[in-house]
Amino acid sequence: MDPFASLELAPYQTAPQLPLQTLVVLSNALSSRMPDDPPAYVAAAELAMREVVGESEAAMVIRLRQDNEASVSADLELDNALDGLWSLLRDRMRGWARYERPGLNVLIEDDELAVDFEAVRDKATRARELSARLFGAGSLDMLNRSYPEQSQLMANLLELIETDELADDLLELAGEELLPIIQRCQELYEAMVDRRSGKDTTTRADLRVLRVKLQRRIVRYNTLVLTMLDEAKPETRDLVEAALQPMITLRPQRSSSTGGADGEVEGDDGVIAAPPEAVEGDDAPVDG
DSSP states (O other): OOOOTTTTOGGSSSEEOOHHHHHHHHHHHHHOOSSSSSSSSEEEHHHHHHHHHHHHHHHHHHHHHHHHHHSSSHHHHHHHHHHHHHHHHHHHHHHGGGOHHHHGGGGOOOOOOOOOHHHHHHHHHHHHHHHHHTTTTOOOOOSSHHHHHHHHHHHHHHHHHHTTTTTHHHHHHHHHHHHHHHHHHHHHHHHHHHHHHHHHHHHHHHHHHHHHHHHHHHHHHHHHTTTOOOBBTHHHHHHHHTTTTHHTTHHHHHHHHHOOOOOOOOOOSSSEOOGEEEEEEEEOOOOO
């Protein structure tokens, strides 16, 4: 019976769209199982694969550092400050409701009161109506969104204030200093979001490039290990299968992989496959 008849090569010759960190784990597992005294071209392919693993690990550390720095940076301080300003604006508008309490009705015709209470009640009514137009039931859910989402939602509110000509009322009812400060902070916030988006896009793009590069190196290495199969030597099947076992043992995890360090949603439908001519002899070059 031919010991090679049941050998399936396809699982070893494709690299599904795994997250970068999972590809690093796979590459390290393959390296640790490289056959002893392999042909020179197999050793060279394994070295080329490890080089990309090193690049990938360094890039992921940079990404992690950027994410951690962002959590304690001036960006977060600006976000917290602007959250507080919007909360203050809402609270000042809602605070006028205290003057609408029935217990103060006795002041409407109180000749000894030094202020015009009906005018105060009018301001309270305007504040309540204005608060409802801007914040609905008083919710500030936008402050819990991501930076880009919050930036857009705050911009929408400021646009509403401008187009509906609500600024004068806000200046009167919430204080002359608050709205201009919020407007200026919005400009700074949008600039911060633009800067962060550019940085994140660059980092994610770098990680995607490394992922594709590592996929190619894995496929190349596996394909060259398969050239060690020798039908005249049945024992080479066990040797090759042992060397490439991580491609099988990690396969169940691939279907559940939904994302990675590069921030993409990934699945099993995209593969990098070895070309038919890639299985060559001892002079097979290492590409990629």
